[in-house]
Amino acid sequence: MKAAVFHDPGQLEMRTDLRAPEPGPNEVIVKVSACGICGSDLHLYRTNAHRGPSLLWTSPEGYEVPGHEYSGTIVGTGSNITDWHIGERVVGVTGGGGFAEYVRVPVNPFQLVRVPDAVSFAEAATTEPLADGLQMVRKANVQPGENVVVYGVGIIGLGVIQALKAMNVRAKQIIAVDVSDSRLAMAVEVGATAVVNPRVDEPIARIxxxxxxxxxxxxxxxxxxxxxxxxxxxxxxxxxxxxxxxQALHLLRPKGGRIVCFGAYEDKFPIDFMPVIHKEIAIYGSMGYSPADLEKALDLMASGELDRKRLISHRLTLEHITEAFEVQGSPEAIKVMVTID
Incomplete structure (x- = not known):
């Protein structure tokens, strides 16, 4: 089968000689139609960060294949599978393997969900990042009249803003912070009330x-x-x-401020932690989503309550996988979608 193989930072190639995966007893095989490039994929591509089974599937030949946000059609089922059938349209979430013609997906509510007819494969491949945003909004627990700041408005941050609006969180201000003017413009389109570019304004003073x-x-x-x-x-x-x-530690008001951390860290760094004590700040980590978030994300797309198509800024085929990663790392890109024929 065709697949994108990761060798080392900056080194991806499309190969055609990988053996297609076989389903285990509790797995299905999905023929991939579309797979998005995640921020964590970019960390891996740039610096080798987080290299391992959380981001890469290892083929029988020993090749490592990235890609964990994808959609497609079930073409094979394991011996224990009775409730999933060949031909069903699905979203899959795994620790890699999505940039390939076929991928093996465990059957559980965190990793496999059906796609409504009204949702295209490209839209469906953005389900996981939107589900991430829904969980972050729950954790942030923004109350009516409060001000919230979203750092980083790629597909994840834009999904957070979409979730804030779709969940009727009546924030006073939703402020997007990013170094890309095109992403900030999209943030306004999907619901941000103000934007800050740190290359133009000092964020704390401007906010x-x-x-x-x-x-x-x-x-x-x-x-x-x-x-x-x-x-x-x-x-x-x-x-x-x-x-x-x-910056978040210095931004928050005293008493009751919350930070939700989702973006990955490429390395360690020194930090002034005293504002946590002075302001009594709560810091929450957010990794992934609940199964209900996956369902909710697809329901929101199917109902038209939010538009994910507008966030797909580029579409490239698997044959152009290196170009796709380079484009995703540019300031102009929001979501690069890789299609597999």
């Missing part, structure tokens, strides 16, 4: 102008009136300036 500040006598400080920060950017070694987590 303080947008939201107002909360002067405090002890310890003396005057932070912006921000109740929650959702960090979809993490730590990118090539980016200038303090990481979003450090």
């Amino acid at each position: 303080g102008q947008i939201c107002g500040t909360v002067p405090t006598e002890f310890p003396p400080m005057n932070p912006p009136d921000v109740a929650a920060v959702i960090d979809c950017a993490g730590f990118l070694k090539h980016m200038d300036g303090p990481p979003p987590l450090q």
Whole structure:
């Protein structure tokens, strides 16, 4: 079968000689139609970060195949499978293997879900990142009238903003922070009330102008009136300036501020942690989603309550996998979708 093989940072190739996977007793085989490039895939491609079974499927020949956000059609079932059938349209989520003609998917509610007829394969391949956003919004627990900041508005951060709107979270301000003007423009289209580009404005000062500040006598400080920060950017070694987590600690108002950390970290970095104590900040990690989030994401797409098609900025075929990764790493890209014929 055809598959994209990862060798080392910056080294991907499309091969045609891999053996197709066989289903285990509790698995199905999906013929892939579309697979999205995730931020974690980019971390791997750039720096070898997180290399292992969480991002890569190892073929019988020993080749490593990335890709974990995909959709397609069931073409084979394991011996124990009775409730899933050949020909069903599905979303699959695995630890790699999606950039290939065929992928093996365990049958459980975290990794396999049916696709409604009204949702295209390309849209369906964005289900997992939208489900991630739904979970982050739950964890942030934004209350009516509060201000929330979303760092990083690629497909994940834009999904967070879409989720905030779809879940009727009546925030006062939804502020998107990113270095890409095209992504910030899309953030406004899907519901952000204000945007900040750190290459143009210092984020803490600018967000303080947008939201107002909360002067405090002890310890003396005057932070912006921000109740929650959702960090979809993490730590990118090539980016200038303090990481979003450090900025979030300085952004939050005293008492009751929340940070939800989702974006991956390419390396360690020093951090001033005293604001956590001074402001009594709560920090939550968010990894993935619940099965209900996968279903909800597809329901929102099928009903037309939110539009994921507009977030697919580029479409390339598997034969152009290296170009697809390079494009995904550019500031202009939102979501690069790789199609498999």
